Amino acid sequence: MNWNSYIKSYQSYLKIERGLSKNTIENYSFDIERLCLFLATNGIEVSPIKISEETLQQFVYSVSTQVNARSQARIISGLKSFFGYLIFEDYRLDNPLELIETPKTGRKLPDILSVDEIDRLISAIDLTSNEGERNRAMLETLYGCGLRVTELVSLKISDLFFDEGFVKVIGKGNKDRFVPIGRAAQKYIHIYKDSMRVHLNIKKEFGDTLFLNRRGGQLTRAMIFTIIKDLAIKIELNKKISPHTFRHSFATHLLENGADLRSIQLMLGHESITTTEIYLHLDRKFLSEVINTFHPRKSI
Template identity: 50%
Template sequence: MTWPQALKQFDGYLRLEKSLSPNSVEAYVRDISKLQQFLIIQKLSLGPTQVSTEVLREFLATLQGLGLSATSQARTLSGLKAFFSFLIMEDLLKIDPTDTLEAPKTGRHLPDTLSYPEVEQLLAAIDLSTDEGLRTRALLEVLYSSGLRVSELCDLRLSNIYADEGFMKVVGKGNKERLVPVGREALKHLNFYLSGVRGHLDIKPGAEDVAFLSKNGRPLSRITVFTTLKKLAEQAGLRKTISPHTLRHSFATHLIEGGADLRAVQEMLGHASITTTEIYTHLDRDFLRQVITEFHPRS
């Protein structure tokens, strides 16, 4: 089997059998392409089924030497493991060369968040006299109210918004569906956008059910959301680097600081594992420690 054949079949396996999102498939295939490039640079004429554990160790060491973060190294190893498991499943390989490879220690970093006053400061900077401003207010309210990923926001469908019940159906990673609550303020501004702006657009075919659209009537891109937030943060005078994920982190952190159940937050965020959600409890502990330091007479 040649590398192009292996990559094509691996791509199909991830999409059809594993039902991974296009972004995840692209990342996995890109990781295997990096391995192929490494072999070419090292002048190693090895096919996909001829790669040894030692070669993979050298490949990962090279990535580390190039300055790739521990998190990125661990993700690359995950892609390699998926690829060689696929080859074994297809009876193209007997022994998995990744079996004895261990991912580097990634640790856990606390995600950037906004305080509630900073969220209000961000929202106050929006010019609501423009169509773009009304759209920006609606999408920010939805992001902060429901903790959506930017891809989930861009893919949000009108038919999946249940305003009367205060819920939205979201399609997350791995095409997994979940119901998330959406607050009254978010619904109010979403309605302003849908009726006052979106209803007057020349909507292009295929975008009829997409909630957030560009001024040309096409589905809003993730890049547009990122750019909009970055400009807004500058206008608001916030020095933090703000992205759509910042609002998702803020949503989770503020819920947990307010006493929300961790499993409920896990469900709303669409995390497959509770350990992913537990990172936000570190922020909560910092908050509690600060309260004790400031107010406890023996601190």
Template identity: 55%
Template sequence: MNWDTAIQQFKNYIRLERSLSANSIEAYIHDIVKLKQFTEMSNWQVMPLDISSAHLQDFLEYVNELGMTSHSQARILSGIKAFYKYLMYEDLIDKDPTALIEGPKLGRKLPDTLSFNEIEQLFNAIDHSTPEGQRNRAMLEVLYSSGLRVSELIDLRLTNIYEDIGFLRIIGKGDKERLVPVGRDALKYLKIYIEEVRVHLNIADGHENYAFLNRRGKKLTRVMIFTIIKNLAKAIGMTKSISPHTFRHSFATHLIEGGADLRAVQEMLGHESITTTEIYTHLDRDYLKQVIQEFHPRS
């Protein structure tokens, strides 16, 4: 079996039988294509069913030498492991070459956050006199109010905004749905944008239901969201490197600092595991440490 056939069959499997999202499928396939390309660069002339642990170790060393982060390397290895588990499942191989291969050690990086004052400064830097400014205010209010991923923000549909009960229906990773509360300020700016700005756009075919649109009436791209946020940070002289995900981190941290239940935050963020959410408790612990140092007689 050649690479193209194996990759196509694996793609069909994860799409039809495992029902993965389009983004997840693309990521898996991208990882396997990297391995295929490495075999070609190395002139191994080896097919997927003939790959050995030694081949994979060489590939991972090459990936490491490229300077990829530990998380990127771990993700690539995860994709390749899934591919070979599939080949085992289909009885196409009798030994999994990835079985004894360990991924890189992952350190848990604390996420960057913004203070509430910094978020207010960013919001105040928006030019509300322009249609784009009104859209950007609504967009960033929703991002911070509901802790959405950037992909969830750009894919938000009008029909998934339940203004009457103050919730958004979000399609997250793996096409999993969740209901997320949205704050009053976010709803206010969202309503202004939809009723006073969006209605005047010439909306492109197929984009009628997307909430946030560009001047040409098409849904926004991830790059555009990043650019909007970077420009606002520059306008107020912020030295932190921020992105749409910084708003998500700040949303979670501010909730937990305020005493929110970890399980509730997990549900709102759409995290599979509670341990993923626990990373946001770091500021809360820092605050408790500060209290001890300032007020305890034995500190």
């Protein structure tokens, strides 16, 4: 078996055994392909079974001169997973990256938007354009439900349970969860469906997909990024934002207004509450207010 054969076998394992999404599998595969490119560039002919720790150390050093510590740590983690799979399948007896240290990256706090900034972004949408109502409904849903961008573009009409106040979301690992949806998001989704979506020439395979492009097909993740980036430029927002920024803001604003961490964890679809704790942008002022409000000796 050559590298491609092992990579395809690994991809099947990630999809079938671990239930990972297409995007996550592509990211894992990219790390291995980057290693293959390094080997080819340096004229090193070696299989995944025979590659040594020394060769991988050379690769890691090469990567360290090209990317930051966070990206370097991700690449090392991805490759450790690949070689761990080879051990699992009895192709190798050892993991050649076992002793290679991952650079310390520290905790990166997410950027968030204020409520005013979110209002300004949504108000900047041109509702006279064909896609205006769709874009407003999407941003209201991103912020109102804290969805990942992949969850947003995959949302189905059959997943809307407005009478109960929920939407069904297919998250990481194809795991379903029900997320509360507020009246504002419901209102703008109804407007989009009734005034814009009904007039599209919808492709048969996307008949149940909620948010569509002008050709009646599913939107791409990149398109959502572009829409948000253009709005940020339009209002001269001096922040680098993405669809994920709305998710961070959703969680942070809920916490700051008194929501408990466990509820936020369930809405975000995190398996571990530790992930939720890292996800949130906590400041000392907010924590001080928690003590002064809830501690039994706050007034002594």
